[in-house]
Amino acid sequence: AQSVAQPEDQVNVAEGNPLTVKCTYSVSGNPYLFWYVQYPNRGLQFLLKYITGDNLVKGSYGFEAEFNKSQTSFHLKKPSALVSDSALYFCAVSASGGSGTYKYIFGTGTRLKVLA
Amino acid sequence: GAGVSQTPSNKVTEKGKYVELRCDPISGHTALYWYRQSLGQGPEFLIYFQGTGAADDSGLPNDRFFAVRPEGSVSTLKIQRTERGDSAVYLCASSSGPQETQYFGPGTRLLVL
Numbered sequence: 001a002q003s004v005a006q007p008e009d010q011v012n013v014a015e016g017n018p019l020t021v022k023c024t025y026s027v028s029g030n031p032y033l034f035w036y037v038q039y040p041n042r043g044l045q046f047l048l049k050y051i052t053g054d055n056l057v058k059g060s061y062g063f064e065a066e067f068n069k070s071q072t073s074f075h076l077k078k079p080s081a082l083v084s085d086s087a088l089y090f091c092a093v094s095a096s097g098g099s100g101t102y103k104y105i106f107g108t109g110t111r112l113k114v115l116a
Numbered sequence: 117g118a119g120v121s122q123t124p125s126n127k128v129t130e131k132g133k134y135v136e137l138r139c140d141p142i143s144g145h146t147a148l149y150w151y152r153q154s155l156g157q158g159p160e161f162l163i164y165f166q167g168t169g170a171a172d173d174s175g176l177p178n179d180r181f182f183a184v185r186p187e188g189s190v191s192t193l194k195i196q197r198t199e200r201g202d203s204a205v206y207l208c209a210s211s212s213g214p215q216e217t218q219y220f221g222p223g224t225r226l227l228v229l
């Protein structure tokens with residue numbers, strides 16, 4: 001079965017420090033991986049995606065993610081956290097539904113809290 | 117340009133009533149998705165449209181849920197005989213193709229009393 005795991009419900013980090021939000025996946029074939037951020041009462045905003053190529057993907061707002069095939073991980077990172085980065089972060093994998101259809105499978109989300 | 121829009125933003129209804137939730141995708145996007153997000157959970161897939169047809173409806177929880185996209189643009193998610201367990205945020209997303217990046221609307225928060 002295809003799945004995504006975000007092992008941490010919450011991550012706390014001091015402003016200015018580097019942050020990491022973890023994601024591991026299980027999928028057949030080559031994965032398409034995504035990170036989204038959700039602010040209160042807002043929809044999900046796309047941050048970045050990995051399809052193929054360079055294992056380090058750069059995205060919006062200074063975020064980046066590292067694809068590691070051997071560890072089946074796609075951790076989200078940022079060198080220097082901002083208080084405004086505090087939000088709910090979701091990892092997702094694009095999974096085949098058969099017959100050329102695809103759908104996202106999301107992790108349960110990780111709440112990032114950046115402390116001033 | 118305009119993003120995905122959803123109406124209403126909030127809907128309160130009574131158990132047993134019928135509700136319709138609307139999604140306007142990004143113009144030109146052929147793929148449209150519905151997800152449901154319960155408190156403290158990630159979004160769960162409900163149904164995927166490619167054009168006018170439902171290419172994958174495997175996520176619909178039961179036959180009380182139905183969705184249409186008659187002209188390949190706007191979609192309506194319909195819930196009959198609502199139950200308290202249907203209370204959630206219903207998210208719509210669209211993309212330019214089946215495996216392209218999905219862009220989400222702000223969601224409709226449904227509360228069934």
